[in-house]
Amino acid sequence: MTESFSHLTAQMPLAPAIQAWEMYLNDQGRSPNTVKAFLSDVRILTQFLPPDRSLGAITTEDLNRYFDWMEKERGVPCSPKTLARRITSTKSFFRWLHQFGVLLVDPAEKVANRSVLAPLPTVLTEKERLLVLDVANKHRTDKKPDARPIALLSLLLSTGIKKSECLGIHLNHIELDDPEGPYVFIRYASPANRYKERKIDLTDEWLTVYREYLAQYEPVDQLFPWSPRRLEYLLEDISDEAGLEKHLSFVMCRWTCSLTDHNNGVEPDRIRQKLGISKIQWREIKMKLRKLSREED
Numbered sequence: 001m002t003e004s005f006s007h008l009t010a011q012m013p014l015a016p017a018i019q020a021w022e023m024y025l026n027d028q029g030r031s032p033n034t035v036k037a038f039l040s041d042v043r044i045l046t047q048f049l050p051p052d053r054s055l056g057a058i059t060t061e062d063l064n065r066y067f068d069w070m071e072k073e074r075g076v077p078c079s080p081k082t083l084a085r086r087i088t089s090t091k092s093f094f095r096w097l098h099q100f101g102v103l104l105v106d107p108a109e110k111v112a113n114r115s116v117l118a119p120l121p122t123v124l125t126e127k128e129r130l131l132v133l134d135v136a137n138k139h140r141t142d143k144k145p146d147a148r149p150i151a152l153l154s155l156l157l158s159t160g161i162k163k164s165e166c167l168g169i170h171l172n173h174i175e176l177d178d179p180e181g182p183y184v185f186i187r188y189a190s191p192a193n194r195y196k197e198r199k200i201d202l203t204d205e206w207l208t209v210y211r212e213y214l215a216q217y218e219p220v221d222q223l224f225p226w227s228p229r230r231l232e233y234l235l236e237d238i239s240d241e242a243g244l245e246k247h248l249s250f251v252m253c254r255w256t257c258s259l260t261d262h263n264n265g266v267e268p269d270r271i272r273q274k275l276g277i278s279k280i281q282w283r284e285i286k287m288k289l290r291k292l293s294r295e296e297d
Contacts, residue, residue, distance in 0.1 A: 008102045010056030014046050017055055017102070021093055029190035041089035044070065055097065060107045063090065067111070084114045120288055121255040122246055125296065129157065129256055135242045140212065147212040149238055152224060152231060154209060156250060159200045160257035160275055161186060163250035166231070169223040174202070174210075182207060186276060196276040255292075262289045263296070 008020055018039065025035045048066045049058065067087060070078050078086075094108035124132065136149040156166065165186050173185045182202040188194060202210075219225055232249065239248035246252065254275075261271050271289075272282040 008055075008097075008100070010103055011054050013051065013054060014049065017097060018042055018046075018093070021096060024096065029192040031190075037085070038089045038092065041086040042093045044086070045090065056103060058094075058107050060110050063108055063111050080114065087111060087113055120291055120295075122252055123259050123292060124246070124248075124252065124256045126260075128242070128244060128246070129260070132238050132242045132244070132248060133157070136238050140209070145212070145216065147209050147216055149234060151206075151209045151213040152234060153238060153248075153253070154203075154206050155184075156253035157257050157260075158203055158206060159184065160254045160261075161200070162254060163228060163231075165276075166224065166250065167222070167228060170221050171219060171223060174223070175199075176207065195278075198273060198276050200274055258285070259289055259292050259296075263293055 008017055021042070022035060022039055025038060030038075045066060048069055049062065053062075067083065070086065071083055091108040091111060091113075094103065094106050097103045098106035098109075133150070133154060136153045139146040139149045152166075155161070161169075161184075168187065168189075169184060173187060174182070175185065176182045183199040184202055186196070186198050186200065188197055224231060235248040235250070235253075239246065242248075258271055258275060261274070262268075268282075268286060272279070272285075275282075275285070277285065
């Protein structure tokens with residue numbers, strides 16, 4: 001155990017261990033929202049267990065009763081998705097205590113996960129996808145030509161990147177002269193997210209638009225130097241111009257890109273790598289893509 005956490009013992013109560021875990025999560029570069037959610041989930045356990053219960057005295061049976069209480073008896077609504085997340089947070093906390101030698105046995109190891117499939121996402125049909133691309137593309141020939149709408153939209157629909165990843169792209173992340181073809185390098189500042197870093201191929205069509213966009217806007221560092229909300233408005237404007245009832249968003253573009261690849265027969269593991277997700281995360285996404293594809297038939 002690192003020196004910062006060497007004071008923890010199995011005889012201590014929960015509260016100081018949770019405080020130490022907070023320090024650990026911050027040291028690992030976890031986002032403030034992630035840390036806040038983890039801590040909020042685990043602190044509820046202090047409401048359930050007797051205040052004098054030590055870490056080493058907590059059993060698997062205690063934790064199973066705790067989750068039953070949270071689900072059925074606590075009196076505060078707890079959706080299946082929230083319950084599943086709280087189980088995951090609690091297992092993560094006790095696994096940390098076990099890995100750092102505070103606990104000889106991990107009481108949460110045998111607590112069953114309760115996975116919940118979220119509803120199917122909203123995607124663009126192929127007809128809608130072509131329509132919004134056409135609407136965005138028409139801005140290139142306006143009286144005052146504007147390549148920004150098509151530069152943003154076509155990048156999202158061809159790469160499937162997330163909003164935060166799009167905002168994190170800098171001009172030097174775009175490689176045009178690689179022998180194997182142009183690509184964008186999706187990078188992360190936090191070491192905890194390095195496994196999500198990846199190279200995604202860029203299309204010749206997008207490169208043409210990209211050069212027009214550079215000439216018009218002359219960005220210096222960040223590819224799209226605007227606030228997240230401004231870019232969201234840009235997508236919504238395209239959606240309105242196209243007359244869609246759906247609200248075009250970063251998430252919708254990501255799912256539409258994945259579904260397009262899926263329907264075009266792209267190898268599943270290539271889609272997973274393109275999205276920058278783990279094999280465990282891919283299981284649910286693959287299931288949803290299959291369902292979405294069947295709905296389109």
